[in-house]
Amino acid sequence: MYKLESYEFFCPVKFSSGSRALENIPFELEALSARKPLIVTDKNVTRQGLVRKMINAFKDSGVTIGIFDSMPDMPDMQLVTELSNIYRNGEHDAIVALGCGSIVDVAKVVNIAVSYNVKILRDLAGDNLIAHPLGPFVLVPMLAGTGYETSKFAFIENLTFSSYFLMPDLVVIDSRTVRSESVQTTVATAMIALAHAAEAYTGPAKNPLTDTYAYAAIQYVKENLLTVLHKPRDRDGRLALANAASMAGCAFSNMKPGLVHILGEAISAMFHIPSGISMGVLLPYGLEYAMQKNGYHTNDLLFPLLDFDEYAGTAENLKAGKAVNIIYQLQQDLYNLTGGKIPRTLEEANIPKYMLDDIAEKVVRDGTKEFDIDDYRMVLEHAWEGKPMAHA
Amino acid sequence: MGDYRQVQAGSKPLKRAYIAVMLWFVGRAIQAAARVDKAVREEFEQLPEGFTFSLGVQPRGPHMIVGKNQRGRVKYLGWRPEGKVVDLRMTIKNLEAALLLFTFQESTAISICRDRIDFDGDLPPALTVIRTIGIVEVYLLPKLISKLAIKRYPVLPFGRKYLGRIRIYFRSILGY
Numbered sequence: 183m184y185k186l187e188s189y190e191f192f193c194p195v196k197f198s199s200g201s202r203a204l205e206n207i208p209f210e211l212e213a214l215s216a217r218k219p220l221i222v223t224d225k226n227v228t229r230q231g232l233v234r235k236m237i238n239a240f241k242d243s244g245v246t247i248g249i250f251d252s253m254p255d256m257p258d259m260q261l262v263t264e265l266s267n268i269y270r271n272g273e274h275d276a277i278v279a280l281g282c283g284s285i286v287d288v289a290k291v292v293n294i295a296v297s298y299n300v301k302i303l304r305d306l307a308g309d310n311l312i313a314h315p316l317g318p319f320v321l322v323p324m325l326a327g328t329g330y331e332t333s334k335f336a337f338i339e340n341l342t343f344s345s346y347f348l349m350p351d352l353v354v355i356d357s358r359t360v361r362s363e364s365v366q367t368t369v370a371t372a373m374i375a376l377a378h379a380a381e382a383y384t385g386p387a388k389n390p391l392t393d394t395y396a397y398a399a400i401q402y403v404k405e406n407l408l409t410v411l412h413k414p415r416d417r418d419g420r421l422a423l424a425n426a427a428s429m430a431g432c433a434f435s436n437m438k439p440g441l442v443h444i445l446g447e448a449i450s451a452m453f454h455i456p457s458g459i460s461m462g463v464l465l466p467y468g469l470e471y472a473m474q475k476n477g478y479h480t481n482d483l484l485f486p487l488l489d490f491d492e493y494a495g496t497a498e499n500l501k502a503g504k505a506v507n508i509i510y511q512l513q514q515d516l517y518n519l520t521g522g523k524i525p526r527t528l529e530e531a532n533i534p535k536y537m538l539d540d541i542a543e544k545v546v547r548d549g550t551k552e553f554d555i556d557d558y559r560m561v562l563e564h565a566w567e568g569k570p571m572a573h574a
Numbered sequence: 575m576g577d578y579r580q581v582q583a584g585s586k587p588l589k590r591a592y593i594a595v596m597l598w599f600v601g602r603a604i605q606a607a608a609r610v611d612k613a614v615r616e617e618f619e620q621l622p623e624g625f626t627f628s629l630g631v632q633p634r635g636p637h638m639i640v641g642k643n644q645r646g647r648v649k650y651l652g653w654r655p656e657g658k659v660v661d662l663r664m665t666i667k668n669l670e671a672a673l674l675l676f677t678f679q680e681s682t683a684i685s686i687c688r689d690r691i692d693f694d695g696d697l698p699p700a701l702t703v704i705r706t707i708g709i710v711e712v713y714l715l716p717k718l719i720s721k722l723a724i725k726r727y728p729v730l731p732f733g734r735k736y737l738g739r740i741r742i743y744f745r746s747i748l749g750y
Contacts, residue, residue, distance in 0.1 A: 200688065205668040209632045209692070240583035242590060242669050243633050252577035268578050 184478070189389035192346050193432045195332055199355040199425055201417070204235060207278065207320060208243035210352050214318035216276030218246055220269050222289045223280040224253035227324070232359055236280055236322070248272045253281070257288045258339055259303065266295040276318035279350075280359070282327040282371075290336035290348045293319050304341060312345035321350040325360040325424050326367045328457065329374035332431030349435060353428050360424040362414040369407070369516055369524050370458025372423050374446075375430035376403040377461035377468075380509075381440030382433035383486070384472050384479040395433040400486040402426035404512070411519055441553050441561060442468035448545045453533055462516070463525055466509040467564045470571040471557065473502045480505060510570070527568035538562040589669050594636035594653065596676040597629065599746060600710060601638035601650040606745035607710045608648035610738050617706045618648050620698075627662035627695070627703050628655050631672045650749075662695030662703065678715070678722040682707060713742045 198206045211219055221236060228251045240247055250268060254261065269277070269292060277296075279289035295303055297316040306312055323331050330336075332353055336343040363371070379399035382392045402422040410419040434443075445468070446461030453460075473480045480502035485493050487508045496504055516524040525531040528538075542558035564571050607614040623644050630637030639651040639658055651658065666672040671690035674680040682704055685691055693700050708724040713735075721727050730738075 198689075202668075202670045202674075205670045209665075209667040212633055237581055237583050239668075242585045243583060245633075246580055246582050248578060248580050250578045272578070272580065 183390075184388070184482075186389070189387070191389055191391040191436050193349065193391075193395070193436070194346065194351065195349050195428075195432055196352045197355070197425075197428065198352060199421065201357045201421075203354045203356040204239035204322070204358065207236075207322075207352075207354055208240055208245055210354075211245070211276055211318065211320070214276060214351055216318040218248070218272070218274050219276040219278045219318075219320070220248040220250065220265075220272065220274040221278045221280055222253065222265065222292070223249075223251045223285055225251055227251065227281050227285075230361065232280060232324075232361075235358055236278075247278075248274055253285050253288060255284070257284050259291075259341075262288060262291050262295055262303065262338065265292045269296045276320065278320040278322060279331075280322045282324050282331055284338075286321060286323075286331045287336045287338050289319065289321075291338050291343060293317055294336075294343065294348075307341040307343050309344045310346075312343065312347050314347070316347050318352075319350045320352045320354060321428075322354045322356065322359055323424055323428060324363070325371055325420055325427075326363045327371045327374070327424075327427045329371070329378055329427060329431060329434065332428040332435075334435040346435065349432070355421060355424045355428060357417040357421045360420045362420070365411060365520050366456065366459065366523060368410060368423070369462065369520070370456035371427055372403045372407045372458070373462030373465070374456075374458035375399050375423070375427040376407075376509075377440075377442045377446065377458075377465045378430040378434040379403070379426070380465060380469060380483060381442055381472075382430070382437045384469065384476065384483050385437055385440050386476065387437040388479055389436075392433045392436050395429040397486045399426040399430040399433065400483070402429075404487050404508075407512070408515055408519065411516075438552065440468065441471060441557070444545055444552065445541065445558060445561065448541050448548070449528070449531075449533065452537070452541060452544065453531070455531060459524065460528075460531065462513065463528055463531055464561065464565050466506050466513065467561045467571060469502075469506050469509065470564075471561050473506070478502075484508075506570075528562065528566040529568070533566065535566055538566060586669055589673055590636065593631060593669065593672045593676055597636050597638035598653060600629075600707065600714070601640055601653075602746040602749055603710050603714055603742055604640050604706060605648050605650040606742045606750075607706070607713060607738075610741045610745065611709060611713070611734075614706055614709050617702050617709070618642055619646075620702050625662075625699065626651065626658060626660050627664065627699065628658075628660045629664045629666070629703075629707075630655065631666045631669055632692075662693070662699050664700065664703070665692040665694065666690060667692060678719050681723050681725065683725050710742070713739045 277289050277293050279286045293316045334346050334348050379396040383396040403426045406419040406422040410416050442461050442464045446457050449460040450457035483505040484501040513526045517526050542555050546555050608618050626641035628637050628639045637655050641651050642648050675685050711720045711723045
């Protein structure tokens, strides 16, 4: 084991996962002293019959539930105000977010609004300005996440709320709600989980507890992503991927953003491609960059990526390289399996080479100065060309 | 907002009725087995006088309550926990989990491992009760089914098993 320096870890999230996990929600809500939840979701989820499944899960509980299923694609603070009024007027005492992405972001911010008595919600945007626990919040994710659902972050308009109190009290991962999504959505969800988990596992904020979440997330993605793409009906595989996404969110909440995350988000914002796809392209290059600084941590990455015998049979000085090669191979397999729809390089993701400098400058301009601008440029150039750094 | 509505989720009367009947019968069978079977008697001897436990389904039941009175006799105390002092509360988290257990798709041990049952009380009595329910299931169910419900099927002499089964069924139906 590596030497332990000072670290902190906080994760208040209870996981409830399985083929009939939805039915546990009334029990868990009661444990949270909640009796009238408000379910927040969108029409797409309703069309898939998942709201009906949620209602069925509450049968026999005697609980009255409120349902709001008109989440727009681009929600704003006006919606948060309206939902807060619905919550108060409907005398609700818990929020259940059914879905992913903006549904969860809005649900989190509504929870701030109804738990805090502030006139201007925007004042609470920022780092750790939410200083006390919020109302009960349950997350029922699908397999179409942004990677932040379980995390301590919520994004709306141009605001970022960040607090451990935004992490859900309960995540319910049910194989009926993690249905087959498009190939690109499934890959994006899995790769953002893999990128966050790998950066938590190899990054400077690594500690034994982030390792636990990250290890499981990495292993589940490695073992299930290709299987699920081959066999979209594989319920167990989809459940494992959704678990990986939630676990990675917990690990991510306890680390400093890594280089892959930072660049991946910037590319996603500038070129409107899912951040999971951009992080998937950048991941092996980011890991190669990290190897130069803390190679011994990247050695460890091989452990969740290989079975034990192969790991034990690999010489210490080859472990990091082998781990990165497995990620390269995963990229290649995804590319082959999807007929080139999942890019291996930034060039294949249609990012113009002349924009690489702009991406690096945007990252620095936005205030993310964890890394040097030349480091950003170097990783971007390698990822654009598809040229491994180890062979540069 | 037009897209907001409140819903009362309704109920599952058939499933509830099935679980209620199962809990009622198992409760009475525990009482009967405590008089008929030596192993069950010995298990209950470990529990203090006046000890009461319940097994039920959240949030609205059904339940079964079984207790050992001051004279050491084990009694089925009905299906309403209200007003009773219960030392060990075993709660199946929902009706679907109860169905898995009482249709023997999942053994008691697996059900506990999968966090489908919540315990409120001390661990040693809880383990005693689980072992007792296991023995009772051996008496009540054909081997093929009870093997699904318990960890390991015990070797019982022919006479003890079949005579015991008849006596436990008889006493459970008559309620003594």
